[in-house]
Amino acid sequence: MGSLTSSLSIAVQSLNAASGALQATNNNIANANTPGYTREIPILQEAAPTTDGTLSVGGGVALEGYQSVRDELVTTQIQQETTAQSGANAQLASMQQIEPTFTTSTQDIGTDMSALFSSISNLSTDPTSSSSRTAVLTAGQNLATAFNTASNTLTSQQTGLNTQVTQDVSQINQLTQQIAALNPQIVAIKGTVQDGGTLEDQQNQLVLKLSALTSVSVTQSSNGITLSTGNGTPLVVGSQSFALQTTTASNGMTDVLDQYGANITSSLTSGDLGGTIQTRDTTIPGLLTQLDTLANQFGTAFNAAQATGYDQNGNAGQNFFTIPATVAGSAGSISMAITNTSQIAASSDGTSGSNGNLVNLSAVQTAALPSGQTPVNAYANLVYQVGSLTSSANAESTATTSSLLQLNDQLNSVSGVSIDQESANLITYQTAYEAAARVVTTIQAMFTVTLAMGTAAAE
């Protein structure tokens, strides 16, 4: 009688184990497409054997719990690659918006510069022609506008990136708060079942989102994970998160401060925030400096050539372009200083029919500016840099995307849900459950027979 009861107990345990395994399978199937979900496996263990006299038989199966199948190394690599990808994407997005301004069109600086010199050349055939003089004035205006447009594109992009810095910092602070809040819960769960399960999945997803914003260093401790930025600024320690702050610098740009108020802007070099800061503080200012230098030096050279001649009224040539005294901001503010066609200093002898000074104006095209390059070479160099920066960011983005895809494949091979595998498990555990149920039925029949022994029915 005692062995039947023991067998029934084993069968019930088996039912529980199969049912629990089915539950894990069910959960895996349900979350097959849930981002960040780590597949769970049931932890089945042999129960302690039962001893009856000299006989010892197996005690059945026990469902010890569930284990999420993780690969911490690959997870860390994905976080790092995500950081690199976001940084490249941030730079690429900005450069792709800057790129069209420097692409050859009817309104780019190179085309308008050529048009100005062509109009001057055309004026040389008839320096008294009002239509040719109007063409020079219009070409000068178009060139100034092209400089203004290019400068405005760069500065407005810079302003947009500045706003992005504030948004990124705000998101980082939200994420670190959520991550810190999960730490004690995960620690508590791990104290009982060894695995953080869903909460750990959630935390990993939040860390991944954080990695997309900035480079983070993750270390495990007894209080949960500890997060810090690439330069060591703590973000999360146990249940406590440390918010980054923002402040407006003297140049109008937003700086990032750690919880002690120290400026860590320059140390943020990766992730969306790092890419944004890199583009805002290094890439765009570099391009702006070259553009301003070109506008300033070109305007100065052109004004100098204009000053060597005489206008149509016999007066000494006055400035053609208005340019600021300092190089900074020259491209944004360069404008036409003269407004009347008669003010073009084509003449070298004071007569209106002379074109002698046009050769000096034309010479600006081929003479080296103080930068050491001719205007068109300086512009071509700028075009190359914009193209090269965009191309590099694109290549980096493509490479990291491909790498990330492989890493995710690698992680999924460990942690991902395979519908095929789960389908097979479903059959396995269903069969196990049916078998255990058959055992219960058999034992029940045996109990019935046993209980009926010696009764009329039995006779």
Added chain:
Amino acid sequence: MRVTSMLPDVQYQMQQSQQALATATEQVSTGLRVNQLSDDPAASANMVLSLGVSANVDAYTSNISSALPQMQTADASISSMVTSLNTAVTLGTQGATGTNSAANTQAIAAQVAGELTSVISQANTSFQGVFLFGGTESTTPPFVAASTTYTSSKGSIALPLASSAGLTNGSVTTVSDATTGDTFTFKATGGDTVASLITAIGNAVSAGTLSAGTTATINASGQLSIGTNNAADGIVVSTNDSVLGSMSAASGTAVANAYAYVGNSNVNSVQIGESMSVPTNLPGSQLLISGANVIGSLNGLITALQSGTTAQIGAATTAVSAALNYVTQRRVPLDNTISQLNAEDTSLSSEKLTLTTQQTALVGISLADAATNLSQATLDNSAVLAAAAKIMPQTLLQYLQ
């Protein structure tokens, strides 16, 4: 390796193949391999330089198109002058035979005077508003009939101009002398007065710029009067000084067959190549005055025919003949320039073609390559989609049903 979902890989491959398809389609539709700077930064930068050179070539070609008809017109004018001078030489030779009656000689003189008028008319030829032989003073006819006396519009008996009256700073007064062929220019500076101008004109006479006897005075009418003391010496005076007002020839002082040159001797040049410029005008002073005084020689022949001896007519004819040779010589560089313009135009067409080829090589793509790329991209995309359609529905569940 345990394979779970292939969906991310399939999606990535579909994106890649669709991107390749979009790129191939763009190449076919634009004919360009480089549509953004980042497609090929070095080619994009070289394209900027090449387009700059192309724009210059276009400008040079345009300059040739503008300069050529102007220079051809000038050449045609000089050709007419040569014809007139040849006629004048023939007439002079005819007049120097000594067999003509006085009436015939006078008739020949009148014909030579007609040729002089014709030469002056050609010398004052304009092309699209530009006087071709005025130097850079190309907005007014360069050769003007001269008079012996010019007077200012300002000044009267009641309110005569004072020699101490200050002139406008920067104003310009010019006296062009038909006899010397020179022009005296007085540009007033601060402190200059009418007396300064009078003194300067005296100095110009001493220097030989103006004919001997040319003087400037305040006349009895209170006006500034600038004149010669020889009925054969003519001048043309102009000023933009408001103190003097306009200068005009005194009535009845015109000198027959005398023309003063009011242009200048400056030459405009036009660039027709990277380091190639050509002069586009021939100042009248160089053509008709400085080398051999064409107008003076014709004037001398007229005078000789009207009142000279046979020997004097012969000498004057020789002078005209020398002037003819000089003008013919001066025409040669002009003709050479016209030839140069035509040759350069051909050269620029060739250079433009080379540049276009270079630009196509830099950023363009051949239709064959573009079509091949598109075909390959279409095939790749179809293959990826077909593979995805085959793979994605494949799960164990399908076989368990």
